[in-house]
Amino acid sequence: MTTEPADPRRTDPEPADPPARPVRTSVVLLYGDDPQVRDRMRLAIGTRPAAGLAVRFVEAATYDECVRLVDDVDVDVLVLDGESTPAGGLGIARQLKDEVPDCPPTCVVIARAADRWLAAYARVDATLVHPLDPITTGTTVAGLLRTRAAGHRSNSALPPAA
Secondary structure (H helix, E strand, O other): OOOOOOOOOOOOOOOOOOOOOOOEEEEEEOOOOOOOHHHHHHEEEOOOOOOOOEEEEEOOOOOOHHHHHHOOOOOEEEEEEOOOOOOOOOHHHHHHHHHHHOOOOOEEEEHHHHHHHOOOOOOOOOOEEEOOOHHHHHHHHHHHHHHHOOOOOOOOOOOOOO
16 A cells, blocks of 8 residues: 655645624614714724624714604613713613613713712613723623623613513
8 A cells, every 4th residue: 555645735725714703783872962972982882892793873962862762763772971961861871760661771971980879870780981991982882782682681670561
């Protein structure tokens, strides 16, 4: 039995790349009365905050728009500007947690870290501090999106709708 020497030019086929994980596109609602603040929030989050996650943004500049979008759009995460006027993100968060069954996870951007006690009272799921750090912001929003996708409840006062 004879064997031919291996051809040094021959290469074994490359192993197949593992199948790509499907990318889940989530809806993030940005609320703030200042369009520049909403732009900074959008840029800090990015359209791909983590592997396997893609984001589509919807925006609200007023309290009424925010509530309408929560009612009409399947929002996965709310990112609210706590410094907006006349309706601040903390007040909106508290109201939505009180009134919306299975309220989406909520993140409020505050100006002072010392205001986190107000965020706890409003039952927000996360806080960020102005100016936004893109790493922290993307990581925080990605964590909230994964929590929502896994079916975990946020800090809502009401049970999910039947």
